[in-house]
Amino acid sequence: MVREGRRTVIVPTYACLTMIVPWQLEGMRIEQVACDPVMMDPADLERALARCSADETVVFYCETFGCQPSRALSDVLGETRGRGVRVVADRTHSVLCDSVCAADMEVVSARKLLSIPEIAWVDGKVDQPSRRSEADNALTRARQQFLSTPSVATFEAVEDLADELWTPVSPSQDAMTALEAVDMAGLRADVRRTRTRVEVGLPPGCTVVNEGVCAPLVVRTNHADKAADALYSRGIVGPIHWDRPASSRLEWPSDLLCLPLVMTPDQCDQCIEVLTAIHS
Known part of the structure; x- marks a missing residue:
């Protein structure tokens, strides 16, 4: 550009x-x-x-x-x-x-x-990615560790390494293999099942932000932070959360709660339980 x-x-x-x-x-x-x-x-x-x-x-x-x-x-x-x-x-x-x-x-x-350690793509005219370095390989290993044992510690290990690596490089072979193994049709079906189970049980005061899409369910609630903390204590954490940058002078939504992409029936019911308790 x-x-x-x-x-x-x-x-x-x-x-x-x-x-x-x-x-x-x-x-x-x-x-x-x-x-x-x-x-x-x-x-x-x-x-x-x-x-x-x-x-x-x-x-x-x-x-x-x-x-x-x-x-x-x-x-x-x-x-x-x-x-x-x-x-x-x-x-x-x-x-x-x-x-x-x-x-x-x-x-x-x-x-x-x-659920893959890395891979991003650009559909358009761009430069070829650079060669991988040992630091890139270390980041891949850290992401694989996070996927196998998700925790605050493994997440922060990934973020610490990623903060220093901004140059696009070729993906690892492990990541390519993981991407090829993803059952996209099955994943979409699991996402829809998750969304449907939670949506039908949402209490008054909660509304769906992203209706009808195949993506993590995002709910608008005036108690978003409280709900996120309660779900975190149960090991339920959504993949998308953006803190407001200190430099931002425009409006920033603070009432959005992103739920995991795919959940078990029990986890879905726990989300409904937490939101219902908070809004009661």
């Missing part, structure tokens, strides 16, 4: 910092757009685009929690591409879904939802 003369990237305010840092490392200026509630607000996106030159701009559009764009947002993104702005779609959360929005490039970090 930089080689094309792109200098500005428009990003959603509600996003993980690791999604934004790669653009900053390329020296691009970050323009934030408000979200409503988790997807880009189309009116604010139009205002941001009006401040930018089309041939120097990228829109980094994210299908957060697997959500698909509204008609209004789809129209703005389509018109944007027609004017020469590049649209890059982050489909990390919608990797199990059928995405409906066209883009010039898509990126996916598959390990976010799949």
